[in-house]
Amino acid sequence: MIKIGIIGVGTVGEAVVKNLKKNKEIIKARAGKEIKVVKGVVRDLNKKRDINIPLTTDYKEVTQDPEIDIVVELMGGVESAYKVVKDALIHKKAVVTANKALLAYHRFELQKLASTPFGYEASVAGGIPIIKALRDGLSANDIIEIKGIINGTCNYILSEMKKGRDYQEVLKEAQKLGYAEANPTFDVGGYDAAHKLLILASIAYNIDAKPEDILIEGIENINLMDIEFAKEFGYEIKLLGIAKKIDNKIELRVHPTLIKKEEMIAKVDGVMNAVSVIGDTVGETMYYGPGAGGDATASAVISDIIEIARGIKAPMLGFKLPLNKNYKLKEIDEIESKYYLRIATKDKVGVLNKITNVLAKHNISIETFLQKPKDNFAKLLFSTHKCKEKEIKKAIKEIEAFDFVLKPINYIRIEE
Amino acid sequence: MIKIGIIGVGTVGEAVVKNLKKNKEIIKARAGKEIKVVKGVVRDLNKKRDINIPLTTDYKEVTQDPEIDIVVELMGGVESAYKVVKDALIHKKAVVTANKALLAYHRFELQKLASTPFGYEASVAGGIPIIKALRDGLSANDIIEIKGIINGTCNYILSEMKKGRDYQEVLKEAQKLGYAEANPTFDVGGYDAAHKLLILASIAYNIDAKPEDILIEGIENINLMDIEFAKEFGYEIKLLGIAKKIDNKIELRVHPTLIKKEEMIAKVDGVMNAVSVIGDTVGETMYYGPGAGGDATASAVISDIIEIARGIKAPMLGFKLPLNKNYKLKEIDEIESKYYLRIATKDKVGVLNKITNVLAKHNISIETFLQKPKDNFAKLLFSTHKCKEKEIKKAIKEIEAFDFVLKPINYIRIEE
Numbered sequence: 130m131i132k133i134g135i136i137g138v139g140t141v142g143e144a145v146v147k148n149l150k151k152n153k154e155i156i157k158a159r160a161g162k163e164i165k166v167v168k169g170v171v172r173d174l175n176k177k178r179d180i181n182i183p184l185t186t187d188y189k190e191v192t193q194d195p196e197i198d199i200v201v202e203l204m205g206g207v208e209s210a211y212k213v214v215k216d217a218l219i220h221k222k223a224v225v226t227a228n229k230a231l232l233a234y235h236r237f238e239l240q241k242l243a244s245t246p247f248g249y250e251a252s253v254a255g256g257i258p259i260i261k262a263l264r265d266g267l268s269a270n271d272i273i274e275i276k277g278i279i280n281g282t283c284n285y286i287l288s289e290m291k292k293g294r295d296y297q298e299v300l301k302e303a304q305k306l307g308y309a310e311a312n313p314t315f316d317v318g319g320y321d322a323a324h325k326l327l328i329l330a331s332i333a334y335n336i337d338a339k340p341e342d343i344l345i346e347g348i349e350n351i352n353l354m355d356i357e358f359a360k361e362f363g364y365e366i367k368l369l370g371i372a373k374k375i376d377n378k379i380e381l382r383v384h385p386t387l388i389k390k391e392e393m394i395a396k397v398d399g400v401m402n403a404v405s406v407i408g409d410t411v412g413e414t415m416y417y418g419p420g421a422g423g424d425a426t427a428s429a430v431i432s433d434i435i436e437i438a439r440g441i442k443a444p445m446l447g448f449k450l451p452l453n454k455n456y457k458l459k460e461i462d463e464i465e466s467k468y469y470l471r472i473a474t475k476d477k478v479g480v481l482n483k484i485t486n487v488l489a490k491h492n493i494s495i496e497t498f499l500q501k502p503k504d505n506f507a508k509l510l511f512s513t514h515k516c517k518e519k520e521i522k523k524a525i526k527e528i529e530a531f532d533f534v535l536k537p538i539n540y541i542r543i544e545e
Numbered sequence: 546m547i548k549i550g551i552i553g554v555g556t557v558g559e560a561v562v563k564n565l566k567k568n569k570e571i572i573k574a575r576a577g578k579e580i581k582v583v584k585g586v587v588r589d590l591n592k593k594r595d596i597n598i599p600l601t602t603d604y605k606e607v608t609q610d611p612e613i614d615i616v617v618e619l620m621g622g623v624e625s626a627y628k629v630v631k632d633a634l635i636h637k638k639a640v641v642t643a644n645k646a647l648l649a650y651h652r653f654e655l656q657k658l659a660s661t662p663f664g665y666e667a668s669v670a671g672g673i674p675i676i677k678a679l680r681d682g683l684s685a686n687d688i689i690e691i692k693g694i695i696n697g698t699c700n701y702i703l704s705e706m707k708k709g710r711d712y713q714e715v716l717k718e719a720q721k722l723g724y725a726e727a728n729p730t731f732d733v734g735g736y737d738a739a740h741k742l743l744i745l746a747s748i749a750y751n752i753d754a755k756p757e758d759i760l761i762e763g764i765e766n767i768n769l770m771d772i773e774f775a776k777e778f779g780y781e782i783k784l785l786g787i788a789k790k791i792d793n794k795i796e797l798r799v800h801p802t803l804i805k806k807e808e809m810i811a812k813v814d815g816v817m818n819a820v821s822v823i824g825d826t827v828g829e830t831m832y833y834g835p836g837a838g839g840d841a842t843a844s845a846v847i848s849d850i851i852e853i854a855r856g857i858k859a860p861m862l863g864f865k866l867p868l869n870k871n872y873k874l875k876e877i878d879e880i881e882s883k884y885y886l887r888i889a890t891k892d893k894v895g896v897l898n899k900i901t902n903v904l905a906k907h908n909i910s911i912e913t914f915l916q917k918p919k920d921n922f923a924k925l926l927f928s929t930h931k932c933k934e935k936e937i938k939k940a941i942k943e944i945e946a947f948d949f950v951l952k953p954i955n956y957i958r959i960e961e
Contacts, residue, residue, distance in 0.1 A: 148826045152687050154869065158751070159684045161865030250682070256827035258682020265681070266666070266674020268575045269847030271568050335574070393833055396812045410564045411672035411834065411844035417809055418830030428827035431685030439865060441857050449577030449855060453570065 130163045131438045134191030136170040136213055137204030138178065141227055141251070144423035145201065145430050146180045156431065160438035167197060170204075192217040199437055201430060202226040211235050218242045225433040227251035227426055233324035237337045240445045247445045248433025253325040254279050254402040256425030257418040258432065263332040263406065264447040270408025272333035275372040276388075276544070279325040281400035281420045282309045282316035283348050283368035287385075288398040290356050291365075296349070308400055318347035319368060319383040326370030326383055329404070332447040333372060334379050334456050344382035344461045344518075350539050351385055354471055354503075358510050359387055362497060365395040366541065378459040387469055387543040462519035467496070467543035472509040472528065473535040480507065480533050491524040492516065506535055512543060546579045547854045550607030552586040552629055553620030554594065557643055557667070560839035561617065561846050562596040572847065576854035583613060586620075608633040615853055617846060618642040627651050634658045641849040643667035643842055649740035653753045656861045663861045664849025669741040670695050670818040672841030673834040674848065679748045679822065680863040686824025688749035691788040692804075692960070695741040697816035697836045698725045698732035699764050699784035703801075704814040706772050707781075712765070724816055734763035735784060735799040742786035742799055745820070748863040749788060750872050752795050760798035760877045760934075766955050767801055770887060774926050775803055778913065781811040782957065794875040803885055803959040878935035883912070883959035888925040888944065889951040896923065896949050907940040908932065922951055928959060 133149075135142050146166050149156060157163050170188045185191070192200055192213060200217035202224060204210055210231045217224050218239070225248040226232070232239070232252050239247065250260045254277070263272075278284050285308050289299040300317070303309035315321050323345045330336055348368050359366050364387040373380040388395045393415050397403040402420030407413045419425040436443070474480045481500070488495065488511075499510040513521070521540070529536050549565075551558045562582050565572060573579050586604045601607075608616055608629060616633035618640060620626055626647045633640050639661045642648070645668040648655070655663065666676045670693070679688075694700050701724050705715040716733070719725035731737050739761045746752055764784050775782050780803040789796040804811045809831050813819040818836030823829050835841040852859070890896045897916070904911065904927075915926040929937070937956070945952050 144826075148685060152685065152826070155687055156685060158864045158866045158868040159860070161860070257830055258678050261677060261682045262674050265852060266677045266848055267844065268851045269564060269568065269572065269844045271571055393812070393817075396809070401809075408672075408844060410568070410847070411841050412838075414673055414832070414834030416830070416832060419828050422828075425827050428683065428685045428824060431826070432682055435684045436681060439860065441859065443857065444575070444577070444855065448574050450574045452574040 130165055131160070131198050131434070132165055132167045132196055133199050133201055133434065134168040134170070134194060134197045135166060135201045135203060136188050136191055137202065138169040138171050138184070139203065140423040141426045141430065142169065142203045143178065143180050144427035146182060148424065148427045148431060156435060160435040162438045164434060164438055168194065188213050189216065192222060193220050197222060199223045199225060199434055201434070202228055205230070207231055207234050214239065215242060218245065221245055223247070223437045225249070225430055225437070227430055229253065229324040229328060233327045233340055236328065236331055236446065243445055246437045246442045248436060249328070250433050251426045251429035253328050254404055254416070255418070255420040255422065256428045257402060257404065257416045257420065258429065259329070259404045259416050260332065262416055263329060264443060267406060267408050267411065267414070268447065270410045273374060273407040273409055275329055275333060275404065275406050276394055277322070277326065277329065277370040277404040278367055278394060278397050278402050279370050279404065279420060280316055280322040280368055281402055282313065283322070284397065284402070285400045286317070287348060287351065287366055287368065290351065290353065293353065296352060317349055319345045322368060322370045322383045326372060326381060329370070330372040330379065330381055334374060335446065335448050335452040336379050336456050336458065338381060338458050342458055344384065344464060346384040348385050351541070354508060355539065355541060358469065358471070358499065361499065362512070363390050364388060364543070365390050367395065369544070371544070374456070375459070377454065377456055379456050380459045380464050382464060385541050387541050389545060462517065464518045465515045466518070467515050467545065468513045468521050469541045469543055470511045470513070471539040472511070474507050474509060475533040475535070476507045477533050481509065483531060484509065484528055487524050487527045488513070491520040493520060493524055546581055547576070547614050547850070548612055549580060549582045549615050549617055549850065550584040550586070550610060550613045551582060551617045551619060552604050552607055553618065554585040554587050554600070555619065556839040557842045557846065558585065558619045559594065559596050560843035562598060564840065564843045564847060572851060576851040578854045580850060580854055584610065604629050605632065608638060609636050613638060615639045615641060615850060617850070618644060621646070623647055623650050630655065631658060634661065637661055639663070639853045641665070641846055641853070643846055645669065645740040645744060649743045649756055652744065652747055652862060659861055662853045662858045664852060665744070666849050667842045667845035669744050670820055670832070671834070671836040671838060672844045673818060673820065673832045673836065674845065675745070675820045675832050676748065678832055679745060680859060683822060683824050683827060683830070684863065686826045689790060689823040689825055691745050691749060691820065691822050692810055693738070693742065693745065693786040693820040694783055694810060694813050694818050695786050695820065695836060696732055696738040696784055697818055698729065699738070700813065700818070701816045702733070703764060703767065703782055703784065706767065706769065709769065711769065712767060733765055735761045738784060738786045738799045742788060742797060745786070746788040746795065746797055750790060750795050751862065751864050751868040752872050752874065754797060754874050758874055760800065760880060762800040764801050767957070770924060771955065771957060774885065774887070774915065777915065778928070779806050780804060780959070781806050783811065785960070787960070790872070791875070793870065793872055795872050796875045796880050798880060801957050803957050805961060878933065880934045881931050882934070883931050883961065884929045884937050885957045885959055886927040886929070887955040888927070890923050890925060891949040891951070892923045893949050897925065899947060900925065900944055903940050903943045904929070907936040909936060909940055
């Protein structure tokens with residue numbers, strides 16, 4: 130029998146206990162052993178709960194209990210969870226966690242510390258087994274690129290906006306439906322997706338980077354004019370987490386992205402998640418499913434528990450030996466992309482000429498251009514050929530300085 | 546170091562050797578060991594090959610070589626491969642195979658025999674790691690249903706027919722492009738998909754069944770009228786392999802299927818494969834990618850080699866202990882489905898009345914009906930509510946007996 134202690138018994142913790150019970154027989158046959166939750170750690174012992182397991186408020190009763198084999202960390206947070214997980218590892222417990230923030234900051238330190246199995250399938254894209262796909266299923270591949278819809282809140286909002294609905298209106302609805310938090314910044318600002326992207330990138334490239342090191346932009350400035358442009362030119366707008374290897378540099382970035390509507394990942398709508406991975410050997414594969422929710426997350430947590438019960442110790446971040454590639458994170462300024470720009474200007478003579486002059490000065494060439502009259506001002510929509518982040522930023526700043534430009538200029542990167 | 550012998554050095558075998566070499570460094574870091582191909586078994590030693598490994602014509606030089614750790618079987622065929630793989634297992638070699646036919650017939654016997662690791666990721670859906678997803682990533686779930694586009698030839702043909710192209714014309718093109726064999730029956734008849742479905746079903750349900758036991762129908766009778774009906778009612782036509790649990794019975798079937806175009810799997814076009822899995826805990830997840838080709842298949846083969854090099858022994862069919870569920874295969878006659886029927890009749894009075902009488906007699910109720918005049922005859926398109934296989938078959942036979950019916954009646958099952 131395998132004995133489990135769960136630290137943090139909220140929605141996911143309860144779902145883990147319930148599903149272990151519901152599928153007890155099938156899980157025992159797959160794992161080879163019975164799995165039993167013997168203790169839960171909570172803040173409030175008096176809170177009414179749907180499940181019936183022994184509870185305590187002291188995490189050490191789990192991390193240091195000699196009877197417990199696996200510590201399941203579902204408490205959330207970064208430093209407090211780090212302390213608890215370290216204590217579990219020091220006491221030779223196997224660890225399973227759903228905590229993406231913990232891993233975004235401390236995955237390499239934890240890997241160093243972990244002599245026992247360490248599962249974190251639930252930390253990225255909820256119920257989609259993308260960690261195992263990258264770590265095991267695609268292990269033959271030099272990964273060329275990962276593109277992920279790894280925040281359901283953003284994908285829901287952008288999908289609804291396609292119907293002509295306003296950002297603020299949809300955000301409010303998403304909050305009502307429980308898809309978005311009262312303070313939505315962590316989701317709509319791209320930070321949640323960034324945490325997950327960092328985890329995926331370390332399995333692909335063995336690269337250590339922190340959220341502060343990478344390009345993160347949210348969907349707050351997308352409006353219906355952008356949606357209209359996307360439709361007109363055959364694109365979808367998605368918040369993507371992108372990891373890409375170019376020579377010996379790794380690009381890591383999270384931002385709204387225009388992608389061709391024929392791409393498989395462009396077809397993923399609503400709160401669903403999907404991760405597309407391009408490997409040099411296999412080509413493109415994509416993984417689709419629910420990225421959040423108690424049961425979906427519990428599915429991933431339990432799959433890690435079963436793996437450990439089977440006696441399997443996979444290399445935590447996918448590498449058993451150091452990778453002598455010495456990949457470096459690409460500086461944000463050096464990232465190259467195509468851009469879509471939306472510029473609102475006063476309806477005056479010479480406006481277009483002045484704007485295109487600035488773009489030309491920065492070596493930014495225009496691929497498509499669309500001008501539409503709009504109430505009292507002109508709406509200029511450009512798409513550019515590839516240019517560097519630092520060039521486009523300079524050009525935007527210079528264009529915004531013109532007195533005929535109604536600031537701010539909006540832009541969306543284009544991936545093709 | 547891990548030493549490999551490859552039996553059958555064709556397109557896939559060569560791709561395995563080449564990709565092991567190309568990604569040598571990254572594979573060593575992931576596996577923890579260097580992987581070396583030390584021998585290949587071929588029929589013709591004099592054939593010109595792109596790779597340079599020691600060759601022999603005697604498989605026993607691989608299966609019985611004490612230096613070899615893993616035997617990679619890529620020779621194809623059923624009984625001859627079975628003999629070779631058994632010999633490898635008896636000599637305590639780990640085995641990796643891409644041979645779906647071998648597994649469709651002998652997976653349970655091989656499981657019994659295998660005390661060493663046994664990998665077969667490449668046997669289903671080429672480069673998509675669907676075996677590991679089902680075996681490991683979704684192990685917490687009681688699987689409700691699997692729906693797979695697991696034959697690229699059929700999906701290519703059906704995708705092209707949507708453009709208004711004729712079946713025979715597209716089939717010829719598929720043969721030119723190398724997507725279909727000179728004798729295409731194995732693909733277009735659904736047999737290839739059936740082999741793969743049986744493998745997936747044994748991981749989901751631990752059920753042993755042979756290709757002869759299950760419902761298999763191909764795409765040969767689909768024509769442009771069916772495509773038109775599908776468009777009119779919001780469906781796509783896909784050849785699906787379906788495994789479904791209803792009470793204690795498992796339905797296994799391969800046939801062209803009408804599915805709502807909004808479903809994620811309906812959006813998979815061209816030669817690509819995809820498998821949608823519905824688990825009771827996670828809900829729907831889907832896995833998409835290339836289902837064939839030397840490199841894609843090599844990606845799967847090498848992922849199994851790396852797993853074995855890592856020292857991991859996963860339970861071959863996903864179960865470490867017997868599953869006391871005692872699932873039985875559902876008899877074909879008892880399978881329930883909705884149907885679409887296409888009936889061509891002489892343009893006479895009373896035709897519709899006589900047909901609907903037969904349907905009513907067999908308790909088959911009509912959901913939609915569409916009649917269109919067509920040259921010299923009438924084209925009657927029905928969709929039905931759910932009914933049993935045996936009922937619809939009887940009804941079709943009786944309707945075909947009418948002298949005003951231009952045989953044969955075509956039908957496609959509808960999944961919703």
